[in-house]
Amino acid sequence: MKITREDIDHLAELSNFSLEDAEKESLKGDLENIIQYISELSNLDTDGISPTFQVFEMENVWRDDEILAQDADRESLLALTKEEEDHQIKIPKVL
Amino acid sequence: MKIANKMTKAVDLVQEALEKVEKYKDYNIFTFVNAENALKKAAIIDAKIKKGEPVGRLAGVPYALKDNFLSPEGETTASAKILTGFTSPVTATSVKKLEDEGAIMIGRTNLDAFAHGSSTENSYFGVTKNAKDKTRVAGGSSGGSAVAVALDIVQFATGTDTGGSIRQPASFNGVFGLKPTYGAISRYGVVAMASSTDCVGFFTREASDLDLLMSITAGRDPKDQTTLPDFYESSEGDKKDFPGQRAGYDRALARDTRDDGLARRVSREVLSYRIGVIKDFKSDILDKKVKELSAKGFEIKEVSLPTLKYALAVYYVTVPAELSSNLSRHDGIRYGFRSKDANTLSDLYEHTRAEGFMPENKRRIMIGNFVLSSGFYDAYFMKAAKARTLIINEYEKAFRDVDFLLTPVSPNPAFKIGEKVNDPLAMYLEDVMSVPANLAGLPALAFPAGETDNGLPVGLQLLGPRRSDAELIKFAEENL
Missing domain, CATH: 3.90.1300.10 (Amidase signature (AS) domain)
Structure with missing residues (x-):
């Protein structure tokens, strides 16, 4: 499958990061190679096979609907952000 | 110890x-x-x-x-x-x-x-x-x-x-x-x-x-x-x-x-x-x-798991898909590195992630988003999930004949x-x-x-x- 510059731009947008022009060029080649490799899967017959999304054997692990003791409190979590004011995290303008 | x-x-x-x-x-x-x-x-x-x-x-x-x-x-x-x-x-x-x-x-x-x-x-x-x-x-x-x-x-x-x-x-x-x-x-x-x-x-x-x-x-x-x-x-x-x-x-x-x-x-x-x-x-x-x-004195047996040749392809579909979701939490806002070069919120996300991830992180996130995106989900993500079932079944079959695999x-x-x-x-x-x-x-x-x-x-x-x-x-x- 051929990967175009538009494909790279679209995937970068989905991935939520910007890319330099030089990065785009090398990613185009890398992704094309990788996608070609994983496309081998189309040779495998999987008709009637159900998918596996996880390998944990147990289902429906329940617990009581109550708040468990937490390792971190509000103060220590807020202390992790670079910009805090009045117990709130500051961000740049949205639009 | x-x-x-x-x-x-x-x-x-x-x-x-x-x-x-x-x-x-x-x-x-x-x-x-x-x-x-x-x-x-x-x-x-x-x-x-x-x-x-x-x-x-x-x-x-x-x-x-x-x-x-x-x-x-x-x-x-x-x-x-x-x-x-x-x-x-x-x-x-x-x-x-x-x-x-x-x-x-x-x-x-x-x-x-x-x-x-x-x-x-x-x-x-x-x-x-x-x-x-x-x-x-x-x-x-x-x-x-x-x-x-x-x-x-x-x-x-x-x-x-x-x-x-x-x-x-x-x-x-x-x-x-x-x-x-x-x-x-x-x-x-x-x-x-x-x-x-x-x-x-x-x-x-x-x-x-x-x-x-x-x-x-x-x-x-x-x-x-x-x-x-x-x-x-x-x-x-x-x-x-x-x-x-x-x-x-x-x-x-x-x-x-x-x-x-x-x-x-x-x-x-x-x-x-x-x-x-x-x-x-x-x-x-x-x-x-x-x-x-x-x-x-151990008995050695050769076993055949024909789907294993697809395991790496399954892995490089499934794992990028999962990690692209897991890494979406890193936005520069709540903890860790935050880009200084941002005037708007979307700039902040994009620049923090552009500067903060290594090239290999970016490749894998993009592959993950590719295999999950509409139009490719069935051919890649779903296909890999089905192939995964076949691999699991082959191991189960092999372990009926042997105790360990070397x-x-x-x-x-x-x-x-x-x-x-x-x-x-x-x-x-x-x-x-x-x-x-x-x-x-x-x-x-x-x-x-x-x-x-x-x-x-x-x-x-x-x-x-x-x-x-x-x-x-x-x-x-x-x-x-």
Whole structure:
């Protein structure tokens, strides 16, 4: 499958990061190679096979609907952000 | 494991480890050295011993922590710029269990950023060098941990294994490395890569140390709903209860009860394990080991798992899909690195992630978004999920005929630094023999099996059915 510059731009947008022009060029080649490799899967017959999304054997692990003791409190979590004011995290303008 | 007691002081053990950290500085093993805290903790343990107070099973044992385990000691960066400046207020369950037994963290070890890689070259903190040859890679992603144990700086180190990240560096540096059954050890407080294959495990120089570490860390954790109920029973217990008998496990019983979580070890008469080797997964070192085991009386059988040739493709669909979702949380707002170059919120996301992720992180996130995007989901993500079922079924079938499978860990020994760094696909092919165990959730134990002509260590791995971790370790202790 051929990967175009538009494909790279679209995937970068989905991935939520910007890319330099030089990065785009090398990613185009890398992704094309990788996608070609994983496309081998189309040779495998999987008709009637159900998918596996996880390998944990147990289902429906329940617990009581109550708040468990937490390792971190509000103060220590807020202390992790670079910009805090009045117990709130500051961000740049949205639009 | 050398444990602090009346004869051995914890402070001496820690001091010795810290001196070695300094001595081997040029290997670039550690991203953080915990000198001050480690010495303080050691002094507390020594004081307890002096007073005759009880201490844990790992009293004063220095260990190295892969830098993707959260704890308040040092920044947890996963060797990625985007997490620099992040000191965790929470402690991973596995770390807490080790520390409760008196183990002392000497330092945090280097990895491929977010555990994306097979060489520890994709780290924001530079390359970690191989313990036996400084011009070669340590393997990865847990390269720093493997080298720390191989150079005898610490007695054990933690690792994570999503597709071989413990076993391949163990093999490259000549130490033991265990990737347990999926769900054996809590993932709470470990930086998530791919949630359906991530496993916590260990590096040691003795197989028996793995038994001790598993008996301490395995088990159900209310903070990780994918942890198995207490299935791990140390072989030590059997030895005490049934002296003179070989501890094995009742295969028929294990098979009958495997699915409902009740499989238990039972002692029984000596039994002869049947070892399977996989067609297409062969090497000279493997042939030699097979001859050795055969001479000891073990039955060797060749088994065929035809879908394994698709395992790497399945892995490089499934894992990027999962990690692209897991890494979407890193936005520069709540913790870690935040780009200064941003006027709007979307700028902030895009620039923080552009500056904070390594090129390999970006490749994998983009592949993940590709296989999940509309138009490609069925052909890639769903197709891989179905192929995964076939792989699991083939293993189940193989384990009806054999007890363990013996395979190489990787296609080649440690390669030169820089050799594969510009060819992502060549790097991925490193994982071709290690990823199948993760896709099926099976335990796999890498052990040192020999050397190449030029003296590079080569490991092999032994795989068993789910929950056979204790048997694998026991077998390695006695026969490998």
